[in-house]
Structures are given as structure tokens and as C-alpha cells.
Amino acid sequence: MMNYLDFEKPLAEIEGKAEELRALARRNEEMDVEAEAAALDQKAAEMLRELYRNLTPWRKCQVARHPDRPHCRDYIEALFTEYTPLAGDRNFADDHAVMGGLARFHDQPVMVIGHEKGHDTKTRIERNFGMARPEGYRKAVRLMEIADRFGLPVITLVDTPGAYPGKGAEERGQSEAIARSTEKCLQIGVPLISVIIGEGGSGGAVAFATADRLAMLEHSIYSVISPEGCASILWKDAEKMREAAEALRLTAQDLMKLGVCDLVVAEPLGGAQRDREAAIHDVGKAIASMLAPLKEASRADLIAARRRKYLDLGSKGLAA
Amino acid sequence: MNWITNYVRPRINSIFSRREMPENLWSKCDSCGTMLFHRELSDALNVCTNCGHHMGISPRDRFTALFDNGVFTEVPVPKPIEDPLKFRDQKRYPDRLRAAQKQAAEDEAMLVAEGEIGRTPIVAAAQDFGFMGGSMGMYVGNAIIAGCERAVATKRPFILFSAAGGARMQEGILSLMQMPRTTVAVQMLREANLPYIVVLTHPTTGGVTASYAMLGDVQIAEPNALICFAGPRVIEQTIRETLPEGFQRAEYLLDHGMLDRVTPRGQLRDELISITRMLMGLAPPVAGDLPKPAPPAVEAPTPETETPKAPSET
Numbered sequence: 001m002m003n004y005l006d007f008e009k010p011l012a013e014i015e016g017k018a019e020e021l022r023a024l025a026r027r028n029e030e031m032d033v034e035a036e037a038a039a040l041d042q043k044a045a046e047m048l049r050e051l052y053r054n055l056t057p058w059r060k061c062q063v064a065r066h067p068d069r070p071h072c073r074d075y076i077e078a079l080f081t082e083y084t085p086l087a088g089d090r091n092f093a094d095d096h097a098v099m100g101g102l103a104r105f106h107d108q109p110v111m112v113i114g115h116e117k118g119h120d121t122k123t124r125i126e127r128n129f130g131m132a133r134p135e136g137y138r139k140a141v142r143l144m145e146i147a148d149r150f151g152l153p154v155i156t157l158v159d160t161p162g163a164y165p166g167k168g169a170e171e172r173g174q175s176e177a178i179a180r181s182t183e184k185c186l187q188i189g190v191p192l193i194s195v196i197i198g199e200g201g202s203g204g205a206v207a208f209a210t211a212d213r214l215a216m217l218e219h220s221i222y223s224v225i226s227p228e229g230c231a232s233i234l235w236k237d238a239e240k241m242r243e244a245a246e247a248l249r250l251t252a253q254d255l256m257k258l259g260v261c262d263l264v265v266a267e268p269l270g271g272a273q274r275d276r277e278a279a280i281h282d283v284g285k286a287i288a289s290m291l292a293p294l295k296e297a298s299r300a301d302l303i304a305a306r307r308r309k310y311l312d313l314g315s316k317g318l319a320a
Numbered sequence: 321m322n323w324i325t326n327y328v329r330p331r332i333n334s335i336f337s338r339r340e341m342p343e344n345l346w347s348k349c350d351s352c353g354t355m356l357f358h359r360e361l362s363d364a365l366n367v368c369t370n371c372g373h374h375m376g377i378s379p380r381d382r383f384t385a386l387f388d389n390g391v392f393t394e395v396p397v398p399k400p401i402e403d404p405l406k407f408r409d410q411k412r413y414p415d416r417l418r419a420a421q422k423q424a425a426e427d428e429a430m431l432v433a434e435g436e437i438g439r440t441p442i443v444a445a446a447q448d449f450g451f452m453g454g455s456m457g458m459y460v461g462n463a464i465i466a467g468c469e470r471a472v473a474t475k476r477p478f479i480l481f482s483a484a485g486g487a488r489m490q491e492g493i494l495s496l497m498q499m500p501r502t503t504v505a506v507q508m509l510r511e512a513n514l515p516y517i518v519v520l521t522h523p524t525t526g527g528v529t530a531s532y533a534m535l536g537d538v539q540i541a542e543p544n545a546l547i548c549f550a551g552p553r554v555i556e557q558t559i560r561e562t563l564p565e566g567f568q569r570a571e572y573l574l575d576h577g578m579l580d581r582v583t584p585r586g587q588l589r590d591e592l593i594s595i596t597r598m599l600m601g602l603a604p605p606v607a608g609d610l611p612k613p614a615p616p617a618v619e620a621p622t623p624e625t626e627t628p629k630a631p632s633e634t
Contacts, residue, residue: 165550165558166555166559167567170548170555170568173576173577173578175534176530176578178530178549179529179532179534182503182531185500186500203496206496206497206499206500206527210500210503223492224487224489224493225487234409234489235409235410243409247405247408248405248407248489248493250493258493260497314458315400317401317404317494318405
């Protein structure tokens with residue numbers, strides 16, 4: 001059963017009708033509905049193209065949060081071999097909102113780290129909806145240190161609504177943990193590639209996405225605050241999230257213009273959730289293409305160039 | 321009757337009207353409600369003389385009290401491009417910015433200065449909560465970078481007073497990018513082996529806490545300052561339970577190992593002098609006020625590491 005977003009409702013109707021027709025035909029062999037069903041399919045395909053041709057920023061937020069999108073776990077399973085999860089921050093706990101470990105990417109050993117949101121109620125709760133606690137960031141710091149010492153490139157997959165706003169998380173130093181993770185990203189002398197595969201929510205995302213090269217999926221977002229949060233503060237009305245999403249310029253396309261994002265990875269028509277395999281495959285290609293030119297760079301050059309990139313960021317605004 | 325209406329009544333009225341003080345001479349403590357006379361309050365660095373509550377203080381007032389004889393030189397901050405996103409909510413961002421500039425009589429939410437404290441040369445930056453909630457945008461990022469670069473160039477410690485509601489939403493992702501940018505600045509200090517001391521003041525929250533404000537070598541906070549990543553209201557909405565008394569306040573963070581010290585504003589200057597001098601390997605500070613024309617005998621034993629004053633162009 002597919003999950004449809006609110007703006008996909010008309011599409012859901014047509015696709016549902018085609019599905020119904022075919023189900024009818026399966027039960028009743030004399031019936032020939034293929035022509036009719038095919039016409040509906042075509043209509044649906046056209047509508048899909050139309051809907052996704054010019055997604056508004058708010059609709060992009062909805063697609064970025066789509067429950068059927070491939071998540072970190074799916075990418076790791078499909079793109080990496082010998083994935084060996086490493087757990088724990090050695091201080092307090094293992095945060096299941098952050099997964100990571102050793103793996104091979106095209107046979108090359110790497111360290112892969114990412115936020116995992118979970119795919120059903122049970123795993124979503126276990127993963128805390130991809131909202132990391134300090135332990136998660138401290139685990140990431142530990143993994144990045146290992147990568148740095150043994151010369152392994154780091155690949156991060158970002159998909160989080162934000163860092164977890166909870167009592168325990170605050171008591172254990174949520175802000176310090178995020179700050180240290182961002183700092184570690186800027187310190188390691190190995191290539192650091194990041195891909196925003198869904199939501200890049202504020203500081204919780206920065207802690208992983210401060211990279212040599214940052215790619216974003218076509219319908220992913222990266223923002224200082226959620227559109228709902230921004231709307232409730234600046235418009236004093238959380239329902240103004242459409243306006244806020246527009247104003248914040250949080251789409252991959254706008255971030256490309258601002259120089260924050262280096263590469264936009266096209267998604268299959270109708271979003272990554274409609275053809276997960278193709279989306280995952282394309283992300284793999286993007287990682288390989290971003291990693292290749294960095295392989296020869298020296299430690300010092302990598303660190304210096306990464307710092308320069310961030311120091312120069314934003315100097316040109318939308319004209320970048 | 322004439323004598324009363326023509327003479328006594330005007331006299332009585334004039335006494336009462338004279339008692340009506342201009343409002344700005346008195347302010348009310350946010351915490352205990354005591355009326356505080358302006359001169360008394362500014363002498364106490366905006367700390368309530370009755371209950372010790374720390375109220376906000378502008379960067380300029382703080383620096384005047386911090387630097388020796390109130391003398392400091394502003395470190396120039398490169399201006400970023402204005403309104404990079406052409407942001408508009410209910411108001412246009414440039415209009416909000418203009419209003420804040422007029423109200424605060426400052427260009428932006430951070431002031432960077434160099435000078436001496438207890439004859440110790442330092443570079444300092446202070447965030448202005450009165451300017452759009454002290455929010456961290458590109459200017460604040462530039463200010464911290466400029467301050468750190470100046471500290472590295474002159475081999476001085478860097479002291480930062482934080483106060484902010486977080487990142488400046490009107491600059492969108494570019495405000496968020498100040499987290500890595502300012503982190504790079506802090507790394508410059510670290511590589512040059514210069515002390516980075518953070519004084520967290522009320523309130524310091526969000527992306528500011530999650531970057532430069534939590535990366536100090538020594539972390540000091542003013543009493544009762546709210547210091548957090550997610551504010552108490554957000555947390556209460558998320559977990560739907562009431563938070564303990566004093567949650568996310570300076571003392572609470574000290575208890576949870578997130579700070580080195582909680583120091584009242586009145587004692588900060590001496591403490592900062594002491595810490596920076598020890599970290600820089602300088603001789604103990606001379607207690608009390610030095611005589612105006614400093615006798616050479618006091619100057620002599622201080623080691624050479626004390627860099628000469630390098631007043632820069634403003």
C-alpha cells in the first residue's frame with residue numbers, strides 16, 4: 001500500500017481506479033480492461049509529471065519527509081559491502097538514531113555514518129524518528145576519529161528533523177555534542193562526503209553535513225529551522241508553513257544557488273519513494289563522483305580547503 | 321480663601337509635580353521588582369542591588385566596565401551582503417534590521433574590541449541580545465572570525481560573551497552555516513595556542529550554544545543564565561512533562577558538568593584577568609588600581625610575551 005501526500009490525492013484516485021479495474025479483471029477472466037487501465041495509467045503518469053515538475057518548497061518538505069523514501073539503512077545495505085556497525089559513545093549509551101560503522105564502498109574501506117528514521121512504528125520509536133541525542137553525536141565523533149587515524153574516507157547520510165529536544169539530551173550536553181561533531185568534521189584529514197537524503201534539520205544536520213562536498217537529493221531540504229517552527233515564530237501562526245518554506249530557501253535548488261550544496265542528485269519521477277532502487281543507485285554514483293577527485297589530496301590540503309570553503313560561504317548570497 | 325487658592329495650592333502642586341521623575345531614571349528589577357536608580361544600576365553592571373538578578377547589558381557598557389579605564393579599540397568587522405535571501409515574513413528583513421539598528425544604536429548584534437584588562441592585552445567580542453535577540457547571522461559569524469584573526473595576529477587571548485536566541489532565521493541556511501564558520505575561527509585560536517574563554521550570559525540558546533559558545537577552553541556563565549540547545553517551552557511541548565526547577569540554568573549546567581564556573585558579573589573582570597594571565601604564562605596581576613602614571617618598577621618583571629598595544633584602525 002502506497003502512502004500518498006495530500007497534494008497527490010487526485011493521483012491516488014486515478015491510480016486506485018486503475019488498480020481496481022485490474023483486480024476486477026483478475027477475478028473475471030472474460031473481462032478485458034487493459035485498454036482502459038492503460039489509459040488511466042497514462043493519465044496518472046501525466047499528472048505525476050505535472051505535479052512534480054514544479055514542486056513548491058512546502059511540497060518538497062513533504063516529499064523529503066515521505067515515510068516511503070529510502071532511509072540511511074537502505075542506502076547502506078545497497079551501496080556498501082561488509083558493513084560492520086560500530087556502537088556506543090563509550091560514555092553513556094548507544095544512540096539508535098545514528099547508525100554507522102566500517103564498510104566498503106566499491107571495495108574501498110570507508111566509515112559511513114548517518115541518521116536513521118525507521119520505517120514502521122516499532123523502528124521509528126527505536127530510532128527516535130532520526131532525532132539524535134548527545135550520544136549519537138559523540139558516537140559519530142568517535143567514528144570520525146577512527147577514520148582519521150586509519151585514513152578512511154567518511155561518508156555521512158543526513159536525514160533528521162533535528163537534534164532531539166529532550167530533558168536527558170539537554171542534561172548530557174546536546175549543544176556541546178553537536179558543536180564537537182561539527183568541529184570534528186572540520187578537523188579530520190580524510191575526505192568527508194555528505195549526502196542529504198531527506199531532511200537536513202538545523203544543527204542536528206550541520207553536525208554531519210559539514211563536508212568537503214555536499215550533495216542533496218532533488219527533493220531534499222536543508223534548513224536552519226522547520227517551516228512550521230519558523231512560521232510560528234515569525235508569522236505567529238504555524239499554519240503559515242507554506243510561506244515560511246518559501247522564504248527560508250531550503251530546497252536543494254536554492255542551496256545550490258547559495259553555494260551550500262555542491263551537487264543535486266536527480267530523483268526518479270514522483271520522488272525517491274516511487275523508485276527506491278534507482279534513487280539509491282544514483283546516490284551511489286554521486287558519492288563515487290565526489291570522492292574520486294579527493295582521493296589524492298593530502299591531509300593538510302583537505303583540511304585547509306574544507307575550512308576555506310566554509311569561511312567563504314555566503315559571501316555572494318543568491319548570486320553565488 | 322484667596323490666600324489658599326493663590327499661594328498654598330500652587331506650592332503644594334509644585335511639590336508633587338517636581339516629584340514626578342522622568343521615567344528612564346528608574347528601572348524595575350525583572351526578578352524582584354525593586355525600583356533601581358539608573359546610576360546605581362549601571363554602577364552594579366545591571367545587576368539588581370537587592371536580589372542579585374543579572375539583567376541584560378549592552379556590549380558597549382560591558383566593554384567600558386571590562387577594559388582598563390574603559391578604553392578599547394573596536395576591531396573592524398567585514399560587512400556581509402545584506403538580506404541574501406530577500407527574506408520577507410510579515411515585514412521585510414531589511415526593515416527589521418533597520419528598526420533594530422535604530423533601537424540599539426549599533427550596526428549589528430556583536431561588538432568586537434581589543435584593549436587591556438588588568439594590563440593584559442586581549443581581544444573580546446560581546447553579543448547583543450537587545451539586537452534582534454542577539455541572533456547569529458553572517459555579521460556575527462564575520463565578527464567572530466575577525467576577532468579570532470585579530471587575536472591570532474596579535475597573539476592575544478580571545479574572550480567571548482555570548483547572548484543569543486539562536487541563529488537568525490531571516491538569513492536561512494546562511495545563518496546555520498555560521499556554526500561551521502565560527503568553529504573554524506575557534507580552531508585558528510587553538511592552533512595558535514591562544515586561550516579561548518567563553519562567558520555565557522542570559523540567554524544563550526540554539527545554534528549559538530551548539531557551536532562557538534560551547535567550544536571554549538574555559539566555560540564561565542553568569543548566575544541564572546538560561547543556556548540550552550532546545551528551549552524549555554520546546555521541550556515541554558515535546559515530552560509533555562514539567563521540567564525541574566532551575567532546568568537549563570547556569571547552576572544546573574554546572575552541576576551536570578557542562579561548565580567550569582558560574583561567576584557573578586561583578587567578579588568576572590578579576591577572574592578573567594587571573595585566568596588569561598595564568599594561561600598566557602604572565603606574572604600575577606597587580607591587585608587594586610594602579611597609579612595613573614605607571615612606575616617602571618611594576619612593568620619590569622612582566623615577561624616579553626606581553627605584546628605591545630597595537631591599536632588598530634577603526
